[in-house]
Amino acid sequence: GALSKAVIDSLRSESFSTFRVSAKRADKRLTLTSMEVARDVGAAICEETGKKVSLKDPDLTVYLELLSKEVYYAIEKVQGPGGMPVGVSGKVACLISGGIDSPVAAYRMMKRGCRALFVHFSGRPLVSRASEEKVRELVQLLTIHQYTSTLYVIPFGEIQRDIVANAPAPFRVVLYRRVMIRIAQELAKREHCWGLVTGDSLGQVASQTPENLTVIEEAAVLPLLRPLIGMDKVEITDQAQQIGSFAISIEPDQDCCSLFTPPHPSTKTRLDDIQKVERMFDIGALVKQGLEKAELTEFTFPQ
Structure with a gap:
């Protein structure tokens, strides 16, 4: 539905031949599992763009974060500094x-x-x-x-x-x-x-x-x-x-x-x-x- 549409809109400016969808579910009480959401969004992308799925070596990965009431999606991961919050170690x-x-x-x-x-x-x-x-x-x-x-x-x-x-x-x-x-x-x-x-x-x-x-x-x-x-x-x-x-x-x-x-x-x-x-x-x-x-x-x- 709305999620697939938003993701597909974001992909229009991207150049890729293969893709995969990686979903994480923070709240396990959600009715759909992360795999089911990934499959549904992936199917919608295939249908809309004609691109192929490649789980092993995709040109592009769509990341989904499923929270209780909202979903975040991204098509790029930026490496942060990592580590721990300042102060937790004295x-x-x-x-x-x-x-x-x-x-x-x-x-x-x-x-x-x-x-x-x-x-x-x-x-x-x-x-x-x-x-x-x-x-x-x-x-x-x-x-x-x-x-x-x-x-x-x-x-x-x-x-x-x-x-x-x-x-x-x-x-x-x-x-x-x-x-x-x-x-x-x-x-x-x-x-x-x-x-x-x-x-x-x-x-x-x-x-x-x-x-x-x-x-x-x-x-x-x-x-x-x-x-x-x-x-x-x-x-x-x-x-x-x-x-x-x-x-x-x-x-x-x-x-x-x-x-x-x-x-x-x-x-x-x-x-x-x-x-x-x-x-x-x-x-x-x-x-x-x-x-x-x-x-x-x-x-x-x-x-």
């Missing part, structure tokens, strides 16, 4: 730089149902706010998937300067990261997050060797999640392009990761060595300093 704190990896890591956690809180470590006051502007753009982009976001920006330059002045050069990168993890973790606890998320990919840079990842993770009490750990740069870049973050990420800036990076960082740091170096600092005071200077911004979608 809340995580995502460390976000202006780079390619961390926005993708955050997106992948959001896709698995996590609400993302964002934490950015800026090289300020020793560098400009360029990385912060990029991060704001990235967070605004990612907010499309969760409607509201919170970003904490931590001016990290002075903490880095303190580490540079007192720590042996090879250990600096791991030390920075361990302090970042501790600061992010305090914010995460404050915001009721169950885990921390980083954009680490195994072996990609000096801080991402198995040894260094292990030593950095030791500073965390909350689970440290690394959704990109087994992905290579090409795969990560592809996903960044897919979600729209790539163009923002490649804008030039100087973030705290590139500030004071020694020419030959240690790639096989041992925990006892790092702990020895950390005893030269008041780590608690550095964490407190970072937390006190944290700046909070809220984002909404639509803006």
Whole structure:
């Protein structure tokens, strides 16, 4: 009847030789089964258009969704992002730089149902706010998937300067990261997050060797999640392009990761060595300093 007519009208502009009808019945109390509806609509299409049915390899598929009081039909399926609704898997704190990896890591956690809180470590006051502007753009982009976001920006330059002045050069990168993890973790606890998320990919840079990842993770009490750990740069870049973050990420800036990076960082740091170096600092005071200077911004979608 009306359904067949509506479907046939939609098919008039389509070019195809063979077709099939795929029906799903949400309400099993309907008198007709999904197979019966598919057969009836298919027969009407055959009669009206003279096209042949091919269940195995059709040129076109008509999709029917049978609800209690209405029927939806479509002749095209568009692949959505998939995943789970944001929020069903709790809340995580995502460390976000202006780079390619961390926005993708955050997106992948959001896709698995996590609400993302964002934490950015800026090289300020020793560098400009360029990385912060990029991060704001990235967070605004990612907010499309969760409607509201919170970003904490931590001016990290002075903490880095303190580490540079007192720590042996090879250990600096791991030390920075361990302090970042501790600061992010305090914010995460404050915001009721169950885990921390980083954009680490195994072996990609000096801080991402198995040894260094292990030593950095030791500073965390909350689970440290690394959704990109087994992905290579090409795969990560592809996903960044897919979600729209790539163009923002490649804008030039100087973030705290590139500030004071020694020419030959240690790639096989041992925990006892790092702990020895950390005893030269008041780590608690550095964490407190970072937390006190944290700046909070809220984002909404639509803006």
